[in-house]
Amino acid sequence: MHLKYFLMKTLRALLTSLLLVVFVFFVLGITWDPAQSMLPDDATEEDMVEFRAMWGLDKPLIEQFWVYCKNFVHGDFGQSYKDGRDVFEIISQRLPKTVWLMGMSIIFSIIFGLPLGIYAALHRNSFGDRFVMGAAVFGFSMPNFFLGIMFILLFSMKLHWLPSAGSDTWLHLLMPMITIGLSRMGSYARYTRSAMLNVLSKQYCITAKAKGASRKRMVYLHALPNAAIPIVTVIGTSIGHMVGGGVVIENVFAWPGIGRLLVTSVAVRDLPVVQAIVIILGLSMVLANLLVDFTYGLLDPRIRVTAGDK
Amino acid sequence: MLHVRNLKVDFEVDGRKIRILHGVDLDLEEGETLGLVGESGCGKSVTCSSILRILADNATVTGEVMYEGTDLLKLPASKMETIRGKDITMIFQDPVVYMNPVKTIGNQITEVIHLHEKCTQEEADRKAVALLKQVGIPHPESRLKYYPHQLSGGLCQRVMIAMALACKPKLLMADEPTTALDVTVQAQILDLLRNLNKELGMATILVTHDLGVIAENVKRVMVMYAGVVVEEGPVDIIFKKPSHPYTEGLLNSLPKMDGQEGDLVPIEGSVPAPDKRPAGCCFGPRCKYKTAECEKGQPKLTVINGIHRCACFHPVNGTFGGEA
Numbered sequence: 155m156h157l158k159y160f161l162m163k164t165l166r167a168l169l170t171s172l173l174l175v176v177f178v179f180f181v182l183g184i185t186w187d188p189a190q191s192m193l194p195d196d197a198t199e200e201d202m203v204e205f206r207a208m209w210g211l212d213k214p215l216i217e218q219f220w221v222y223c224k225n226f227v228h229g230d231f232g233q234s235y236k237d238g239r240d241v242f243e244i245i246s247q248r249l250p251k252t253v254w255l256m257g258m259s260i261i262f263s264i265i266f267g268l269p270l271g272i273y274a275a276l277h278r279n280s281f282g283d284r285f286v287m288g289a290a291v292f293g294f295s296m297p298n299f300f301l302g303i304m305f306i307l308l309f310s311m312k313l314h315w316l317p318s319a320g321s322d323t324w325l326h327l328l329m330p331m332i333t334i335g336l337s338r339m340g341s342y343a344r345y346t347r348s349a350m351l352n353v354l355s356k357q358y359c360i361t362a363k364a365k366g367a368s369r370k371r372m373v374y375l376h377a378l379p380n381a382a383i384p385i386v387t388v389i390g391t392s393i394g395h396m397v398g399g400g401v402v403i404e405n406v407f408a409w410p411g412i413g414r415l416l417v418t419s420v421a422v423r424d425l426p427v428v429q430a431i432v433i434i435l436g437l438s439m440v441l442a443n444l445l446v447d448f449t450y451g452l453l454d455p456r457i458r459v460t461a462g463d464k
Numbered sequence: 465m466l467h468v469r470n471l472k473v474d475f476e477v478d479g480r481k482i483r484i485l486h487g488v489d490l491d492l493e494e495g496e497t498l499g500l501v502g503e504s505g506c507g508k509s510v511t512c513s514s515i516l517r518i519l520a521d522n523a524t525v526t527g528e529v530m531y532e533g534t535d536l537l538k539l540p541a542s543k544m545e546t547i548r549g550k551d552i553t554m555i556f557q558d559p560v561v562y563m564n565p566v567k568t569i570g571n572q573i574t575e576v577i578h579l580h581e582k583c584t585q586e587e588a589d590r591k592a593v594a595l596l597k598q599v600g601i602p603h604p605e606s607r608l609k610y611y612p613h614q615l616s617g618g619l620c621q622r623v624m625i626a627m628a629l630a631c632k633p634k635l636l637m638a639d640e641p642t643t644a645l646d647v648t649v650q651a652q653i654l655d656l657l658r659n660l661n662k663e664l665g666m667a668t669i670l671v672t673h674d675l676g677v678i679a680e681n682v683k684r685v686m687v688m689y690a691g692v693v694v695e696e697g698p699v700d701i702i703f704k705k706p707s708h709p710y711t712e713g714l715l716n717s718l719p720k721m722d723g724q725e726g727d728l729v730p731i732e733g734s735v736p737a738p739d740k741r742p743a744g745c746c747f748g749p750r751c752k753y754k755t756a757e758c759e760k761g762q763p764k765l766t767v768i769n770g771i772h773r774c775a776c777f778h779p780v781n782g783t784f785g786g787e788a
């Protein structure tokens with residue numbers, strides 16, 4: 155095992171996370187005056203001072219940050235300005251919904267995207283290949299929210315097959331999952347195709363053939379493990395983006411995840427909630443990248459074992 | 465054992481078919497060593513690859529590849545798989561890129577054993593260790609767990625050879641097995657191949673563009689030019705009395721083997737692109753003996769003397785090696 159590689163990657167992820175928290179805190183702290191946005195328009199100067207004192211906003215920003223960090227470490231993200239509830243509690247109600255939707259969307263897009271990409275690569279330039287690739291381009295160039303709205307119009311309003319809002323049943327999951335999944339699926343299929351084509355043109359595939367391996371064996375046991383390296387990178391990175399990108403879809407389908415919470419919290423200027431969500435979105439990207447690096451290291455012996463390791 | 469007749473290969477490139485091999489004949493008896501020489505691009509690799517049927521999908525192969533009485537070109541794919549890696553094997557120019565980077569070398573060697581023999585993983589591992597020992601790799605047990613990138617090019621080629629020998633093939637085709645390696649390593653690999661050939665009695669086709677390698681390693685040689693066999697025969701005869709102007713040119717461009725003084729004369733011009741072949745003899749544009757007759761068509765391989773054959777309207781009678 156090349157421990158240094160994994161340590162370095164972890165360290166980098168931690169550092170990025172720290173920078174992220176600092177950045178989010180100060181940018182939001184400087185640009186946003188909660189006293190002004192939370193209190194009614196006719197609030198007096200005294201009301202403002204009182205509000206700021208209550209939430210510790212009268213202290214220097216650096217001191218606020220220190221307090222924020224201390225609480226953060228203890229899992230305390232502060233209280234909502236709106237109703238005084240624990241931000242941690244609010245988010246822990248919503249986050250699982252988001253993770254569920256995203257997880258299912260990813261699984262959906264992998265289950266369909268990868269085999270389609272492999273199929274396209276193995277039948278390069280055939281009608282099937284052109285069709286899959288055409289559909290893939292269509293899938294990921296179509297704006298998510300537009301597709302979602304079309305789905306609602308068709309399957310909820312017109313056909314009354316599927317519920318258009320909420321998250322209670324599998325039926326609720328279907329449309330948002332497919333909406334998010336389709337675009338991902340398109341890009342996975344394309345990446346898988348090009349990764350497979352690249353790997354299939356490598357000389358070690360000729361060696362496999364020369365050994366007497368069947369075409370199937372060459373494709374799935376020799377080419378695919380090599381193609382998996384770039385494919386995993388793409389999937390992993392896109393998972394990071396997906397959580398953020400899901401914000402819009404959660405709102406289209408009234409999915410009660412943190413994406414929807416973010417929008418409602420921004421609307422009422424609930425700074426602690428917004429702050430926490432933005433940080434979580436950022437962390438999910440950092441985490442996704444870290445996972446990519448780890449899997450990458452596991453899949454690619456050139457990273458895992460260096461020439462020095464004997 | 466192996467009789468190739470009128471082997472023609474076309475590649476389809478941008479919707480056009482380009483002929484690369486123009487009817488190659490090749491004969492090989494059991495245990496025999498044959499050298500295949502010619503400048504880059506003359507079709508040496510394509511010849512070997514089409515015997516093993518491992519050419520890219522854009523290739524069309526016609527002719528006959530009779531191996532022990534069956535035409536390999538007519539075999540169904542599944543039958544061909546039982547011959548590849550078992551009866552006929554091949555090693556390549558750049559061993560490092562011909563090995564799968566994400567599989568251990570143990571895994572890659574035992575794979576070929578499992579493909580052709582019924583045995584347990586332990587037996588396969590034991591065989592792999594024995595093979596690595598046979599091709600001269602130190603500490604074979606521990607090397608099984610190595611990945612290709614942890615080995616030098618020379619060791620990789622030894623592993624490739626081990627893989628090729630795993631199922632005791634009757635024919636080993638070595639396609640420029642040393643071109644990508646350091647000079648000192650080159651000699652070691654060639655020694656290894658020569659010894660293995662003696663030890664195991666398998667037939668060997670050695671592809672190279674180095675005439676020195678031919679002289680030291682094989683008994684019979686085939687000279688190829690632009691997808692055509694232009695001369696064929698015993699090495700000791702051809703190196704002394706080449707009949708084809710191209711062979712003569714190749715030998716002229718080489719330092720004399722007995723160290724005798726002489727100017728190196730490279731052949732003028734270059735190999736024609738496959739889609740810009742001259743009418744008539746393919747060597748015509750570079751040939752100093754060319755006459756009007758040479759424009760008429762590609763001369764056929766005809767017997768000069770015994771098993772020495774040459775494809776030229778005006779065979780030369782040059783003499784090399786200081787016997788003149």
Ligand SMILES: Nc1ncnc2c1ncn2[C@@H]1O[C@H](COP(=O)(O)OP(=O)(O)OP(=O)(O)O)[C@@H](O)[C@H]1O
Binds near residue numbers: 502738
């Ligand atoms: N898949 C392919 N598609 C199109 N052309 C090809 C293909 N494979 C080989 N060729 C062409 O066939 C010709 C002969 O190639 P080949 O590899 O047999 O040459 P060679 O004699 O082995 O030369 P070298 O010494 O460089 O290995 C070259 O012009 C090459 O470009």
Ligand code: SF4
Binds near residue numbers: 709751754778
């Ligand atoms: S046939 Fe003519 S052109 Fe061709 S090699 Fe012989 S002499 Fe030269």
Ligand SMILES: [Mg+2]
Binds near residue numbers: 508509639
């Ligand atoms: Mg070659």
